[in-house]
Amino acid sequence: MSAERQPSIAEPSRPTLADVAKRAGVSGSTASIAFSGVGSISASTRERVLQAAEELRYFGPDPRARSLRQGRSGIVGVVLEDRVLHSFRDPMTIAVLDGISQTLGSEHSGLLLLTATGVGESSIQSAVFDAAVFLGCSPRLTRSIEVMRQRNIPMVAIEGQHFDGVLDVALDNREASTRLARLVHGLGHRRVATVVLPTDAERTLRPLSDEVLAQATTAVAIDRLAGARKVYPGLGGYVAANSSSDDGFAAGLRLLAVPDAAAGVHGGGALATEGD
Template identity: 55%
Template sequence: MQPEPAAPASPASRPTLADVAAKAGVSASTASLAFSGSGPVSDATKQRVLDAAAALGYGGPDPRARSLRRGRSGIVGVVLEERVRAAFLDPVKIQMLDGITEGIAPLGAGLLLLTDTGEPGENAVNIESAPVDAVVLIGCSPRLAVSIEALRRRGIPAVAIEGDTGEDLPEISIDNHQATRRGAEYLRELGHTEVALVTLPFDAARTRGPLTPELERTGTAATARERLAGAREVFPGIGGQVAGASSIEEGLEAARALLADPETRPTAVIAQSDLLAAGVIRAAEELGIAVPAELSVIGFDGIRVDGLQHDLTTLSQPSVAKGRAAGEAVVGLLAGESPKSVCFTSTLHVGDTTAPPPAR
């Protein structure tokens, strides 16, 4: 018969592990092993310890004390470039988070999501103060260098998913330059010469508007720059519009400006994410422009976009594998190893949003 649990104790009278050990008639170390399950404790002894704990109202060792003894928090931070709500609207971010969770599984650690938007947050838990053992910097961020510097000051190991990290931080990347070039070459093979871009943000201020030489020169977002360079290898004079984020709404606004004038309207648009591409298609529908008969659209990511009635032509990237590799690199860093950077390859998926250009 199981003992009746005791009433919750006040902080001053809260039972300790030593109290449980005394009641169970075992040593404190045996009681600790019974709770952790990590030592040679018989089933009968373990049950006696658990019964004593239930009778005293003892809930188990304080995880904060365990963290102090181990010198670790048992938490891996994941830094997002935007607000959490926006990140969870992006299937790419969700897939990478799934992969990170798989990769860090051997640690038995939890994930703490942090945002680094550059906005002040009084009393907020952020990259400067979060109790984490290691950090994964996720998502094509123009603020990557700021985040890395903050972590270096704290001495916290980090892994970046895309971005120029320097030689001392492992980077999990994809072939942004080469993949975009492959997509651009496909458009050229179809016969397109009038091609424009809708890009990811270039700077920490998330400046929207035309892609200007000044923005290119001062931009800090490696992913946007690399994808631009890939397109320029095929279409040297290509320009376009810069979006404020990877979202359908931002793609819609950028494309409205890009497609407004029939005299300067491109016959194809290279969007630097699938969400942006979906926004471009929505803008084309608003303006009565048929996709792909009058406008070809190519994206980047290889995700399913809710509400998109097209099979999008896109560069498909292995988002889950990227996250998993980042998580595995964290495990290596915390084991004192020096994980190598990894670069994944994207593949061109030809859907129904691209076709030869219309006759002028």
């Protein structure tokens, strides 16, 4: 005896833009303008279209279909140099992210956070976004830059090293560091050491040596040290493992543990200096 076939329950069909246009008594193109804002229709017509959409419980065009039609997602990817937890502890990162999100919001665009390390690498290769902003002076950007180039995605780097084809937004770190060193010198400090940002992808706490500098790839760290050495030639110190107050504190302990310890510290990064 064959099993009795149960009747299938059809799911209610999702209303379409054509349904909205028909209910509002307008053409499909007019209904589309009412939602996109691209084009000119009267306020009363737009209101009529939106009222019809509300009655049909139509919440706008499918963003996936719109992305396919327009060839863009309306999303900008922001690539952080490290874990989001570490980045959100940095007040400068938070301020920059806030500025980016406000600007994108005014342009009706969205923001997608990505990381340049760990599982985030696969997201950089596969996530859908129209442009990328690299945030932070990471020494690990080379691979991410290569992926973006293969995908033909426009790129902006904020406080990063220089790459061809990447718009660089940077401060004059060398001059700023020189001014800070002059201030420390003017206060009478002569025995001075420095704590610098990670100089390459290794990210370990270690003495600042000629060998370390020869392999350095973090442009910001290199420029800040060069600026400080205009005032304190041969300035030495430690390389912090990360840009955090905890890592700055660890580096500070190392500086204080040596004979004839420095009386002043020239900081190479805000959070690292905070921990000194």
